[in-house]
Amino acid sequence: MTKYLDYFPPPFLEDMVRGRCIPFIGAGFSLNAQLPPGVLMPDWDGVGRRAAEALRDYSYTTAIEALSTYEHEFSRVKLTEFLVEALNASVIQPGSAHDAFCAIPFDRAITTNWDFLLETSYARAGKYCMPIVSEDQLAVQGDRAWVRLLKLHGDLNHPNRIIATEEDYDGFLTRYPLLATYLSSMLIDNTAFFIGYSLDDPDLRQIWQLIKDRLGGLRRPAYVLQIGASPQAMARFERRGVKVINLPKSDQSYSQTLTTALSELRDYWTASLPLISTSADPESQAELSLPNFAKNRLAFFAVPTALASFYKQQVYPVARRQGFTPVMAIDVATVGENIVAKVQALLEKSAVTIADLGTANTIYELGLAKLTSAGPIIVVTTDSSTVPIEVPELQRVVRPLVLDDQGIDPLSLGFVEALSARLAAAFLTISPTLTSEPQRLLDQSEFRAAIMSAFSLLEHELAQAIERLDIPLQRHRAGPVSFREMLNALRPFLADDLIQRLLDHASVRNRVAHSAVDVTRQTAFAIVEDVATAVAQLELARDR
Template identity: 40%
Template sequence: MPDYLAYFPKPFLDDIVCNRCIPIIGAGFSKNAISPGKNMPLWDELGKSLGKMIPDYQYLGAVDAISAFEHEYTRVKLVEELNKMLHINSAQPGVVHTSFSRLPFELVLTSNFDFLLERGYEMVGRYCRPITEEDQLSISLDGPVVTLLKFHGDLHHPSRMIMTEDDYSLFISKYPLVATFLANILISKTAWFIGYSLEDPDFRLIWQIIGDRLGKLRRLAYTIKISASAHEIARFERRGVKVINIPGNPNNYASILEDVFHQIREYWANNTLEATVKTEEDVLAELMLPKEAKTRTCFFLLPRETLNFYRKEIFPIAEKFGFTPISSSDIISPGDSVSAKLSSIIERSEFLVLDISTRSTMLEAGIVFAQRDDLQNILVIKDPEADLPLEWLSKVTLIRPSNLRSDMDEFLFKIENWFIILSEKMQPELDQEPKRLLEIKEYRSAVISAIALLEFQLRQRFIRNTNDDRKYNSSLSSLIRQAEKIELVNIEEANKLRSWVEIRNNAIHRQGSVNGKVAKQIVNNVYLIIERIEKRW
């Protein structure tokens, strides 16, 4: 697969990752739908088809033809014809729609009347909330919800549809909140036009709204074209729209766009976790490892009101058996794309604990079930009163007590047993992970993995030889001091360990590189120290 992201400006990719990009979907995107034996019409094709039904009509453009059809046959008949022409009952999302729907955008704008985007989101297991009316704009929902603003209405709301000359001329005065919302969003967000042409009246209307309000302070927008001519590129760029011109056959637009969306999703997932709220080295170390690396990350997806309980009672159990617990609050900051962060951490986590006792966590769990076919390393918990969809009941592993202040012994015992089983199963692979990373010349990751292994082994040995499970649930520096105190390592070795930890920290916090010689020295010596620990205890 060609590297299509090489044609994307770095500032635009940064805007996507930092939740500063708004996709705006036009009629051309619907051409990628599946409709056996039928073609989805472009806006101009729609106008020409309607124009042919009007006696003695001379075609002057799509909006003119649609306006003339409404005048001749009424708006009711116009809506009925649009339902037929857009194949509302038969058209289904194509691979381009589902590929786009997997991108973790939380706000998408569209001028399309059809329902292909809603169906695409449904197919990939993401909850989509369409907005067509102004009074819906003030309503916000918790969780990873995709808000789809259909600013020109849709075929379920015919009186709200913007399609005739009168509709367009009255749009700003009739729907001032929608116009203001669009302008406010695009003050700080970069527009990404998908499926629009310069002749498209929807494109011109949006850009007119933004231009009227911002003038020359309007942000640069982007669009994707396949092998566009210099003339076409110049026409877009004169209007403040940067063309991402990808070489290829325009007839392969659908497959190219599918690959583009896939590569953007991969890029987004790889870069979105760089800035996180939590700064503990063990968490950052796990997040910095390659996606294919075996990690100790256990992601807890929890109702907000249970977070303190899990941190106090459950996280220490996970840490006791060598896992690194992390929750949404550790990685999501105000203004972040919740869907992007969740999707990325789900991909990077070997293990997940889902407490799906609230509507919000059910929505988040939907992302998990859409991304993970194998539930083997997922512990699904629910409150006894939680009302789950029938198809989800079979996924539930454990029922937790309603009262988190009592009746906890059996619940905690079952959770501890789950972590014991996972630890016994995964530890052999985790023990060999630094060597594997070293062999494939992932030197930075090999050092991060080796220090994580050393920390795990030290903590486990101390826990087994004390009566207090949590006494050594402390920083790695504290573990090294204790190892030096009981002469498990001498002063020289302890200082070396501290220097290795500093190299690891530099690799985590400052993206520092590690050469092969240093990585081999650290990895090999870590294994020697672990061997000595095992012989002593």
């Protein structure tokens, strides 16, 4: 049960899941930081007032004016030192809201904050974050699994890049034209999502004015996240073309409310992405179509690209024989192709994860799996490699340095056999729940999920029966074995009228998998019952 998700408009949620949303993190978000006892985090106005206290015969007006005067009186170096101290940069740590934000699989983010809370929180989550401070960094693409963090107003490690004074703001477009162009280009086809900004925030006003000047009426919608905003404040945002996502105040603190809301966004994204993803393999497509609350048999393989061919040719068949549906990130096409979101969603959905630690990327994916995956994790290493995180010895398999795609080399064969044993043990932990899952979902009135789960079970049982009964398949085409072909091969063991009903049910399953069609309890009950009958008849055939 979600608490705040319904406050987010469906068009915003759609843009987020499809990778068309760019978050902007403002100064207000840093108020959620963890601080030592007795230390307070100032807001933007508080920083300005503290600077004003150091100025003789000075009447405070705005933070920008106070910081400008401070720099004029004492120098840029002293202004930077003041900001480091005022923002408690040496002692602050990310709070729960930072961790919740960094768990959302955005692959790009923009901040106007000078601190390092986001970088620290990303590191804590096992994600590599590449801060972009200067224009010459824009051309560095890096790995697609990186999070690119554009620090639009610089940071405390780069005093000359800090945007804090009137001169800094006024000269931004002239001094950093590439940054302005880069920002505009991102927002041509992406929705801006502002967090930690108020309407009087000069950073928000500068960014939004830049977007309006560059894109005019062609700009996409923009949203700002607020908690307990007044009707007057909402109206002021709306007049400027920024839609307000206004969360209600509650007995939770501001930080707790943000943490809950951001966690719900993350859960929604990772649950929704597989449902709109596609795979060329019908089995994995069927498993991806199951909602996250339904048990599935996906086995996610996080392996080096150079070894993908070996795993597909030699290990995938073994995984299928043990009851799993194998899948890699490259097997699945997602909208937006956000690799961070895709890997995270597959890890959370899969029943088991196999991580071959041959590259930095797969080590990163292992770290994500430890944080997000509820199922067992099997780690593959070479004799000389070390595992960067603690893994039970029973879930570790050693492979040779060189693998034979043809599966002839004895060392490669031995590795596949050892991995097969680990997969068999892993399947034993989920097998009972898979058998009873269709009925469980039916009892909970999850009719669509019950149908998808029933067919997942049936197709697995059909494939297992064909292999164990050693039944030859009469095929006239290449590619995966179809549902109809499996039923025809097993006609001696299944009643004719049952086979016809199952073929009719398959049409219903296909409509459920590819559309939002409603399903009645009666239809779902008939399908689950017929699948249970077919499974029972196949078990009798195997026992003869």
